[in-house]
Amino acid sequence: MRIFLAKRVFTLVLTLLVATLVVFVVLEILPGDPAAVMLGINAEADTLNALREELGLNRPVLIRYIDWVSDLFTGDLGISYTYDVPVSELILSRITVSFPLALLAITLSTLIAIPLGIIAASNHNKPMDFLVMSFSQIGIAIPNFWFAMLLTILFSVTLRILPAGGFAGWDAGIGPVLKSLLLPTIALALPQSAILARVTRSALLEVLKEDFIRTARAKGVNNQGTLWKHALRNALIPVVTIMGLQFSFLLAGTIIIENVFYLPGIGRLIFQAISQRDLIVVKNLVILLAGAVIMINFVVDVLYAVIDPRLRGDKDV
């Protein structure tokens, strides 16, 4: 396990470095002047030059890259061109919305999906299985923005117990924050849980056909025991894979839900930064998200090894 971890950490660092290189090359070296992109086609030559100077575009490429990577470590990422605030501050204020939201959504989705998947698999081809799969089908089919609107109509407009949108801010305390994140969490978790429930069910059904399940039954383990003690852990690999993908998506891909609920999250920031050509923000956001995805994959890989000893690379006897 130790060797596995060491190897995996090494690849993690390497991947992160390659990611910075790719982002840098794509945004700064490829043809096209960042200053021109930011200022638009009607910009004056003087203004362009001034901006190039300000962005440090006149310095050698290698120096710029090294500077940027070391800036990533210190967190000093420069000033946003459109917002006129430090980029790190800007991103941090958005992460404190997006990250808790993603975490809440994946937690809720898992809490719904895994029990449902287990119920469906253990009642394979019975009414309960059919019921769960119908729920799942509906969950996948409903667009989450529409579901979000239904939630708002019910809980905010009719019942008036939850805010229809906006983010209370962490200064307001945990209660108001949770209140403003509750509806978005539900709207995001429902389709995710529908998919995850299906994956859990099919993974379990697959494992339940294995020889070692018959062995367990031959030992006198009852149906519940075979499911919980023998099948579940073996079925977790595909479930964890999907959870990793979903979490990556939830961190940055929630722009529609953020818009429905007026949440100042990462998704909206990317959208705005791109449409306003704020390249400094875009570059740092992209590397941040790439880094997040790489980290999530790392965690997923470590979880694989925790779940399945065959993936740990331990020596044979």
Add this chain to the structure above:
Amino acid sequence: MTLLQVKDLSVTLITAQGPQEVISNINFSMDAGDKLGIVGESGCGKSISALAMMSLLPPDSQTSGKIILEDQDILSLNSTQICSIRGNRIGMIFQEPMTALNPVKKIGAQVSESIDLHMNLNRKQTLERVTELMDKVGLAVSRFPLNLYPHQLSGGQRQRVMIAMAIACNPKILIADEPTTALDVTVQEQILDLIRDLADSSGMALIMISHDLGVIAQTTQNVMVMYTGNIVEMGRTVDVFQNMLHPYTYGLFSAIPHAGSSAQKKRKRLSCIPGQVPELHLRPQGCNFADRCSKVSHKCKAIEPAATKISDQHQVWCYHPLTQEDKK
């Protein structure tokens, strides 16, 4: 004392061609400590009979008849009752050691599971029992710690773990379903010796299922030859092997290659049974073996033969048992 009695056992499985009877009315019994072999080609119902004894057939299968273990009919038990028999009074070893163990559980935990389920032992006693079992099957804990995972062991070693699991609760019967088929020839011998020694020393009955007549000869006292879900010949292993009466049994024997035998010296072709096992839904009326048999007559194709008793312990289901002439 009769330990296990199988009466008129029939099993119907749902197949792609619809329900098919894969075991038809088989009857046999065994006493405590008996070693019974079941031999036959693939698809003849060997494994299905074993799974029926463990009540491990697919849920949509239908069984009729009785499987009486001591005083209980296994087929009439509810799921809780059957769970208290599996692994406790009947242990089973499967063919494929590479996939029959749970890949994510430590071998110690897999062996102790049935002990936890069936024996009332505390943690320390359980650990002692597991250690003792591992010792018995030749995986001394000093070299093979209990926290190993199956993938860290070879096929033979995994089969030993499987055996330790099967005998953990001192079962009355051990069913070994092709226990050596997936193993190297050198390892096969060791595993067979181990199973036989364990059965001898503990007095448990053994049902050895194999297509390998050598395995049956080495490990059993009685043998049952099966073909397409029927028993075609049954008797003491010595009697059957020395005086095989059913053309199918004889065919199985003739198909074994013998190093340095006359057949090989003369570069004669290895003899084989012509044709193949008929598919379940294409089984003929009368004797199922009729289409492949050298001694077939009209009667064979019309009416299924009943048992003919040759001696007290030797029975054959054939109208034309082989004579010495036939075997020359």
